[in-house]
Amino acid sequence: MNKAAIRVTVNGQEHERTVEVRSTLADFLREDLDLTGTHVGCEHGVCGACTVLLDGEPVRSCLMLAVQADGHRIATIEGVAPADGLHPIQEAFWAKHGLQCGYCTPGIIMSACAFSPRSARAVARGDSRDARRAPLPLHRLSLHRRGHRGGRPGA
Amino acid sequence: MKPAPFDYVAPATLDDAIGALATAGDAAKILAGGQSLIPMLALRLARPAVLVDINRLRGLDGIREASGILEVGALVRQGGLERWAAGRSPLFTEVLHAVAHPPIRNRGTVVGNIVHADPASELPALLLCLEGVVIARGPRGERMIPADRFYRAPLTTALDGQELATAVRFTLPAAGSGWGFAEVSRRHGDFALVGAVAVLTRAADGTMARARLAFFGAGGTPVRGTAAERALEGRAPTPALIAEAARAAAAALSPDGDIHATAAYRRRVAATLAERTLTAALDRCGGAQ
Numbered sequence A: 001m002n003k004a005a006i007r008v009t010v011n012g013q014e015h016e017r018t019v020e021v022r023s024t025l026a027d028f029l030r031e032d033l034d035l036t037g038t039h040v041g042c043e044h045g046v047c048g049a050c051t052v053l054l055d056g057e058p059v060r061s062c063l064m065l066a067v068q069a070d071g072h073r074i075a076t077i078e079g080v081a082p083a084d085g086l087h088p089i090q091e092a093f094w095a096k097h098g099l100q101c102g103y104c105t106p107g108i109i110m111s112a113c114a115f116s117p118r119s120a121r122a123v124a125r126g127d128s129r130d131a132r133r134a135p136l137p138l139h140r141l142s143l144h145r146r147g148h149r150g151g152r153p154g155a
Numbered sequence B: 001m002k003p004a005p006f007d008y009v010a011p012a013t014l015d016d017a018i019g020a021l022a023t024a025g026d027a028a029k030i031l032a033g034g035q036s037l038i039p040m041l042a043l044r045l046a047r048p049a050v051l052v053d054i055n056r057l058r059g060l061d062g063i064r065e066a067s068g069i070l071e072v073g074a075l076v077r078q079g080g081l082e083r084w085a086a087g088r089s090p091l092f093t094e095v096l097h098a099v100a101h102p103p104i105r106n107r108g109t110v111v112g113n114i115v116h117a118d119p120a121s122e123l124p125a126l127l128l129c130l131e132g133v134v135i136a137r138g139p140r141g142e143r144m145i146p147a148d149r150f151y152r153a154p155l156t157t158a159l160d161g162q163e164l165a166t167a168v169r170f171t172l173p174a175a176g177s178g179w180g181f182a183e184v185s186r187r188h189g190d191f192a193l194v195g196a197v198a199v200l201t202r203a204a205d206g207t208m209a210r211a212r213l214a215f216f217g218a219g220g221t222p223v224r225g226t227a228a229e230r231a232l233e234g235r236a237p238t239p240a241l242i243a244e245a246a247r248a249a250a251a252a253l254s255p256d257g258d259i260h261a262t263a264a265y266r267r268r269v270a271a272t273l274a275e276r277t278l279t280a281a282l283d284r285c286g287g288a289q
Helices: A025-032 A086-097 A105-113 A115-126 A128-133 B014-027 B036-044 B078-085 B090-097 B101-108 B110-116 B122-129 B224-231 B238-253 B265-283
Strands: A003-010 A013-020 A052-053 A057-060 A074-077 B007-009 B028-031 B050-053 B064-065 B069-075 B134-138 B141-146 B152-154 B164-171 B177-184 B194-202 B208-216
Touching: A003 A057, A003 B238, A013 A025, A013 B069, A052 B101, A057 A074, A057 A105, A057 B101, A057 B224, A086 A105, A128 B164, B014 B028, B014 B050, B014 B064, B014 B164, B064 B078, B078 B101, B078 B110, B090 B122, B090 B177, B090 B194, B110 B134, B110 B164, B122 B164, B122 B208, B177 B265, B194 B265, B208 B224, B208 B265, B224 B238, B224 B265, B238 B265
Parallel strands: A003 A074, B007 B050, B028 B050
Antiparallel strands: A003 A013, A052 A057, A052 A074, B064 B069, B069 B164, B134 B141, B134 B164, B177 B194, B194 B208
C-alpha cells in the first residue's frame, strides 16, 4: 500500500485527502493543503521550525508521516491569529522584535502556544479568539536569540 | 518526498503486527514514535520495504508499577513517562529531561528509544543500570531478554527481525538507594558525547549492598561499569574509594573516537562522570559514614 486516504482536522477545518504514505506531515501541510506557514529547516527534528500542535501538543511535523495524522487534530501557524489581529504571542514577538530572519518563528510560536494549555486547546479547536484570551504563563518561556543586541525576549 | 518508497501497514492487533513482521522479515521496520526512524528514512540511511505502524495497537500504552518493577508499554511516549515520574522518581525525571526536546518526547517512545540502540542514548544505559528486561513477542511466542544480553553493537540488539518489543521492565531502586546521572553533550538535548548513570544501595551496616553503574556514549553499546560495582560492593564507601572505582570502570572502556570527540577524551570524561554520579548517588543514600 503506497497511498492512503486520511481525514485530518487542521485549524478546525476537516480535510479528506489521499496521500503517499512516505509523505511527511510537514510536506502534506505545505504541498497538499497549501499551508506554507509551517517551515521545514533541518528535516530531521533538530531545528524545530516545523513544529505544529498534534491534539494540542507540540510535535515536529517533519518527523511524522501524514498518514499517522489520520483522525487527529493539527494546529498550524495559520490557525493562531484571529482574523482581526495577532495572537498575544505573535504580538509580543512583533513588539519586542523577537526574531531575526523569522524563518523558524512559526515553530517557536507554536511551541510557545503549547505553554498555555487553554491557548493550545483553543488553537487546536481552531478558535483563535479564545486562544487570544487565554492567559499565558510567560515565566515558563525564555527565548534567546544570538548575535542581535537589539532583540529582547518577546515572551 | 525524501524517504524511498515503502509499503505501509497499520495493523489493529498485536497478532496482525507479528504476522506482518513474519511475512516481511528483515525488510520491515517497526514505526512507533518515529523520532529516530523517520530521519533515517529521510536521509535514506534506512530503506525498509515495509513499515509496520504499531500506533493503532491497543494495550501497549500502559505504565505499571508493582513490587518494585516498572513496566512501560511499547506505545508509552517519553513525555508520558516523564509525567509519571514527576514527583515519583527524580532519577527518571532527570534522565528523561536529557532525551532530546519536549516536542520529540511527545512522540518518541521509551521502548523505541531502547530498541533503537543508539550507544549514546540515555535510556538504554538506564535500562542496563536498573537491570531491566525487554519483553519481545514473535511468531514463537514471548521471551524476556535481560538488558545485559540485549545490546550487541551500535543499532543492533538481540531482537530478531520478526520480533516486536511490547514492553520494557525496569527494576526500581530499593528504598534507601541513591542515584546519580550526568552527561556531557555539545548542546542540551543532543546525544551525549559521554554519560553515566549510577545507583547505590546501602546495607544496614553502612556498606554498599549493591552498586550499579552504566555508561553511554562510551563504546558501541551502553556498558556496565562492573569494575566500579565490584570495587564498591561490600565495602564502606569513602571519596577515595569512589574515585578509585570510577577510574577502574573508565579504564575498562573502549570508546570510539569520531568527529565529535576522541577516544581518549571520552575515556577521561567517563572517569569524571563516573566519579560524579557515584558521589551523587552516595550523597543521596546518606553520604560517607
